[in-house]
Amino acid sequence: MKQKFDYKTYAKDHPDLVTYFGGENEELLRDHYIRHGHQELRGVPEAQIFIALEGAILSDAGHIYLAGWCDRRIFSELTFSVRIGYVTYDFGVISPCWYHREDVSGVLGDYDKPSGYMALLKIPDDDFLVSPSVSFFVNGVLLREEPVTRFLSVDKFLNESLGAVATLADRPAGTTVEHALQLGTAFGEVWQSFLDRLSFVQIYENKRKKECRQSIIITLYRNFDMMIVQLSELADFLTTHDAEVVIVGNDIVAPDELVAKVTAFCQIHDISIRIFLCSGNSGFSAGNNYGANVALGETLIFMNPDIFPPEGDAKQAVDFLSSDPGDALHGALMYYGDGTLMHSGMYSVRDLAFDAKSGESCSLLRVEHFGKGLSHRVDDSAEVLKTAIAGIEQEVLLVSAALWKVSKSKFEAIGGLSTDYIFAYYEDADFCLRWRELGGEIVLDTTSRWIHMEGVGKVMPPAVRSFMWLNRAFYSQRFENSPLVVNTSKDLHLL
Structure with a gap:
């Protein structure tokens, strides 16, 4: 089987790369596509069909709970950023808790890689500013926009986010031990933050x-x-x-x-x-x-x-x-x-x-x-x-x-x-x-x-x-x- 990379069309669709590489360099364009370009989905009008953010909970102390799914054959990693008011907090590549979702696999056709994800993140106290308008970006795609957002107290956030991960807690124990250890570290930090506030x-x-x-x-x-x-x-x-x-x-x-x-x-x-x-x-x-x-x-x-x-x-x-x-x-x-x-x-x-x-x-x-x-x-x-x-x-x-x-x-x-x-x-x-x-x-x-x-x-x-x-x-x-x-x-x- 022969393989041919259509670098001419790729260059036409991505003029910024042509400028960056100083011309239509077939080798550089092909290398970029193999390493990064096949996941960028530039020019794909409905990137949301490959990725979704289904749930987001925020605390007034900067804690963020995220849940959703994505086709990991298209996106091998997740980046996340959130814009609160006029300030954007960029977390870069995150390491969510991946888990199998039969409902998503049945649509995507991928039964090998777990497609569901959950993550707990924290904006540093010194950087965090509460503002009602919030936008969520996953892999550069705007997946959710809320003009008015309710920021929960830490105890309310803890209880609601714990309730949200019960879908894993209810599964056979052997299939979710690693999930519990990974999420447990993040939840433990929220728990200690809550305890520190009590009197x-x-x-x-x-x-x-x-x-x-x-x-x-x-x-x-x-x-x-x-x-x-x-x-x-x-x-x-x-x-x-x-x-x-x-x-x-x-x-x-x-x-x-x-x-x-x-x-x-x-x-x-x-x-x-x-x-x-x-x-x-x-x-x-x-x-x-x-x-x-x-x-x-x-x-x-x-x-x-x-x-x-x-x-x-x-x-x-x-x-x-x-x-x-x-x-x-x-x-x-x-x-x-x-x-x-x-x-x-x-x-x-x-x-x-x-x-x-x-x-x-x-x-x-x-x-x-x-x-x-x-x-x-x-x-x-x-x-x-x-x-x-x-x-x-x-x-x-x-x-x-x-x-x-x-x-x-x-x-x-x-x-x-x-x-x-x-x-x-x-x-x-x-x-x-x-x-x-x-x-x-x-x-x-x-x-x-x-x-x-x-x-x-x-x-x-x-x-x-x-x-x-x-x-x-x-x-x-x-x-x-x-x-x-x-x-x-x-x-x-x-x-």
């Missing part, structure tokens, strides 16, 4: 102590439906022991109502309690870390707002709350509302995740619970319980932060809960693995049983599914080689 303020105090033995730390998110019921269950302990309650409220809907209810409660039960509000949703780690920082107790008891002692069995709860943890991290047995087992300790499992299309595989970690829902009930006898928990392997035991007991000095020495995890999930397993890697002891108190009214069967919003997906990938990368993580084959035995 905490004290809004209530009753019977404050200068110091005490135990501090119960309860971090709330938006609602406080079970707050008074929980305080009522703890009231006998709080009024007879040298203890306090520290409540940290994240994004509370009606803080005045919370204060009113707690104030009325303290008229009946004169307990030591303080309430702090966060200016947004700091997530599980940052909220509890703040509570630990302001706590006065020698012992920290982290407790979810939906944890209760079983009805008529308060003594074993008081024993757990009042005993000294020593140098260990303590957890307790937790049960669903129907009495079946939820947590008798946790462990981390290493699965082999794979992507058949690419022929690649990698390790992906998950957190499991010993005998979840299987082995016994909250009201079973001590003998039944002894048999049920015999299979718990202390060597890999972790405990859920839904109920923790630990000395404040030890908690602070390890650096508290990691705030690298967006909002929630995997941070308690992370803490336990770091704790054990530093030689710390973990104890599951099998004499202490608690009801955990955790929501079951609820549909998770897209943003929640996304940050769980991102957090899992980050956790997997951080502890991939930990000797405390078991393989899948052993997981079946431990369950």
Whole structure:
């Protein structure tokens, strides 16, 4: 087969290149076309048929989320620039997260290269100027023009962009690990930017102590439906022991109502309690870390707002709350509302995740619970319980932060809960693995049983599914080689 390059026509269609090369130089024009020209699409009136920008979200701090598709046989790389008002920000060649889209492949006919893209970008703070008129250019093509644009606050941007990537979070885990790691880095930067903007303020105090033995730390998110019921269950302990309650409220809907209810409660039960509000949703780690920082107790008891002692069995709860943890991290047995087992300790499992299309595989970690829902009930006898928990392997035991007991000095020495995890999930397993890697002891108190009214069967919003997906990938990368993580084959035995 012979190949001939029509440099005469190419020169006629591109007079600027003729000028640049100093004439119709066949060799130079052909070299330019092979390296660059076949992708420039100059003279093609409808370049948009090969590339699209379907979604764009902007924050008032200069964050940009982009999503769309392109024919990568035409465009082997993407460049991006955005004009905001009269200022153009040119990012040059970007490295988006590419993923397969069957709807696009069916039209383009390219089933080999992933055609969908997502990207998170950031305009430097010193360069960013907000203006309502925004135009988006991809590979030099104007793909979107908005005369009036809404710039979102960082927290709103974070939630909306997380929701937008749920299409990847919902796919089989092995096919999106690399996507999660790539997007996780960018989302992590947005998350830290959001955390840096938050502040905490004290809004209530009753019977404050200068110091005490135990501090119960309860971090709330938006609602406080079970707050008074929980305080009522703890009231006998709080009024007879040298203890306090520290409540940290994240994004509370009606803080005045919370204060009113707690104030009325303290008229009946004169307990030591303080309430702090966060200016947004700091997530599980940052909220509890703040509570630990302001706590006065020698012992920290982290407790979810939906944890209760079983009805008529308060003594074993008081024993757990009042005993000294020593140098260990303590957890307790937790049960669903129907009495079946939820947590008798946790462990981390290493699965082999794979992507058949690419022929690649990698390790992906998950957190499991010993005998979840299987082995016994909250009201079973001590003998039944002894048999049920015999299979718990202390060597890999972790405990859920839904109920923790630990000395404040030890908690602070390890650096508290990691705030690298967006909002929630995997941070308690992370803490336990770091704790054990530093030689710390973990104890599951099998004499202490608690009801955990955790929501079951609820549909998770897209943003929640996304940050769980991102957090899992980050956790997997951080502890991939930990000797405390078991393989899948052993997981079946431990369950």
